Amino acid sequence: MTDQTSGAWFSPGMPVALDCLPCLLRQAISVVKKITGDSGRQAVLLQSLLQQASSLDLSLPPPEIARQMHQLLQQQTGEADLYREENRRQNAMALALYPEIHRRVQASEDPLELALRLAIAGNVIDCGVSDEISELEVAAALEKALREPIKGDLTAFRQAIHSARQILYLADNAGEIVFDRLLMEQIGFGKITLAVRGREILNDATRTDAEAAGLDQLVTLIDNGSGVPGTLLADCSTGFRERFAAAELIISKGQGNFETLCGSSSKVFFLFKVKCEVIARRAGMPL
Amino acid sequence: MTDQTSGAWFSPGMPVALDCLPCLLRQAISVVKKITGDSGRQAVLLQSLLQQASSLDLSLPPPEIARQMHQLLQQQTGEADLYREENRRQNAMALALYPEIHRRVQASEDPLELALRLAIAGNVIDCGVSDEISELEVAAALEKALREPIKGDLTAFRQAIHSARQILYLADNAGEIVFDRLLMEQIGFGKITLAVRGREILNDATRTDAEAAGLDQLVTLIDNGSGVPGTLLADCSTGFRERFAAAELIISKGQGNFETLCGSSSKVFFLFKVKCEVIARRAGMPL
Structure with missing residues (x-):
């Protein structure tokens, strides 16, 4: 969001609320379950998500946070379209x-x-x-x-x-x-x-x-x-x-x-x- | 849970399910909100919680994870009894x-x-x-x-x-x-x-x-x-x-x-x- 070239187009939308985070986590867990049924692998994916979440920018709107989470999962698994x-x-x-x-x-x-x-x-x-x-x-x-x-x-x-x-x-x-x-x-x-x-x-x-x-x-x-x-x-x-x-x-x-x-x-x-x-x-x- | 002196007493109970994590996060957020109404401080507390969560031991039962989260919040705020x-x-x-x-x-x-x-x-x-x-x-x-x-x-x-x-x-x-x-x-x-x-x-x-x-x-x-x-x-x-x-x-x-x-x-x-x-x-x- 610091890209000056797109600054003029950046509309803040709605910054994520604390109450959005459990819901975003639930969403990510649902994706993790689609990726693998193996509980060990699920745990590894989840830890990396939580690690990423700990440096979240809370000024972002929830869909951008969702995208970042899904991007991480896609990078780690090569799965582009689970849905x-x-x-x-x-x-x-x-x-x-x-x-x-x-x-x-x-x-x-x-x-x-x-x-x-x-x-x-x-x-x-x-x-x-x-x-x-x-x-x-x-x-x-x-x-x-x-x-x-x-x-x-x-x-x-x-x-x-x-x-x-x-x-x-x-x-x-x-x-x-x-x-x-x-x-x-x-x-x-x-x-x-x-x-x-x-x-x-x-x-x-x-x-x-x-x-x-x-x-x-x-x-x-x-x-x-x-x-x-x-x-x-x-x-x-x-x-x-x-x-x-x-x-x-x-x-x-x-x-x-x-x-x-x-x-x-x-x-x-x-x-x-x-x-x-x-x-x-x-x-x-x-x- | 590796304390051998208490090993005989350790009953595994129920390991946390992935689906418990959004609920535990919701619980922690509710405590964070009780601690402070300042959104900046809420964000800082939440980041530290998520940081801690990224190294969670998923073999623990949910109440032990809840305790760890609350302990972290208590340490950071000195608030022992918010309820x-x-x-x-x-x-x-x-x-x-x-x-x-x-x-x-x-x-x-x-x-x-x-x-x-x-x-x-x-x-x-x-x-x-x-x-x-x-x-x-x-x-x-x-x-x-x-x-x-x-x-x-x-x-x-x-x-x-x-x-x-x-x-x-x-x-x-x-x-x-x-x-x-x-x-x-x-x-x-x-x-x-x-x-x-x-x-x-x-x-x-x-x-x-x-x-x-x-x-x-x-x-x-x-x-x-x-x-x-x-x-x-x-x-x-x-x-x-x-x-x-x-x-x-x-x-x-x-x-x-x-x-x-x-x-x-x-x-x-x-x-x-x-x-x-x-x-x-x-x-x-x-x-």
Whole structure:
């Protein structure tokens, strides 16, 4: 974060809270377990993580700390994409649901609101928060999404997407991206540039997942050049940062994007489920 | 744990599971926050904890790791007893409930079973698991205790406490110890030796708390000479270990005592609420 050349792009986002650390450790342990079932090797990997954690920069937002932990594990094991199978499963699960929920959106009195609700509900698919989301959990989240109040200014959102000629949509996770497709349909694919992560990290959506959801055929697809499970502008490619700066309107999905972008720009609408106390406090929303 | 003089007393208990570490970190962070509200100082304390954690011995049971973390914090801050006020509050809260629940036990068709249920319910007061238990949570736990099934052999427990001439009762937490009093009344104070922790650790009960519950006047009161939030025999005083060895029957309250004593002796009855997945798996009980 001391890179002066990217200084202008560095938005502080949300510094990690002490309460984030147990959750980040839980996340890392879940990755360690995916790497090996051997308890001796697990212990060695964990010690190196804790060693790294002891010189943590607590001014960083949680997704950057997550990236550093995963980078260390990748370096030590050569495993670049531990979530590929999980992502395939989540995409397939969401695609199986797609025809039915697409019909429901089409038949709805307010298709935009329903698509928005479902896109937010899709944010339940988050391996950073809970590994191995089941079909039942996703189905329950969808049902709940139909009834729950949406916090935030829906009218402003409606107006903004209506007026904007082009919109930058920041995807979050695999699986979830299929639900985003519903909202993008309502907005109009033509004006959307969809940005995915530049490298595999947790179950975050990459080009592979956008392609699995068929979105590469429908919108302008870019990646942000970064392997942070969020959008840390200083870590993103120059090309992405230019798009970000030039965008008329930005739709940002998920907690990771919120943690890295909150306070960065007034043209961002954040769509996410509040999944922890820290975010609830920061966003002024109930858990 | 390599001390040969105590080797004969060392029972391995339950080695820490990877999944325990985020919870232990959460516990340590809660202590760090009690020590100081200054975020810079919190960060320094946390870094030193993580530094220590990176050379953790993962064969130790979780309570011994908790002790090491708290010892480090005590050394760095000089704060020996951060939970004194919390313990006072919990004792006072339980003592306020005591007359009413005592009457309910007396009036019950099966006073022993009800007292046992309430003693287990009292185990909800555990700052290792969740800081700042409210009166409402305790009340809810008591109500639930009246309906929930008790896992384990109640008949064997009944017979064992009936036949034993003397019983060693290992207390767990402040506040909870008042609920233990109900069960001790049913067993008969005369045959009970009550053991509390030898030093302050989290909200674990010490002599001060046994005295607050009036138990020093009713039973033989000892302490185990140790500051582990459990009963790590290798860390306990010789006197306590002799009592442990000589005891006809041992009643062990709480997860910490289970984590350090499970598998150690067939004369131990473990009474506790299952409060995490790791313990649920180890005990073969649902969460």
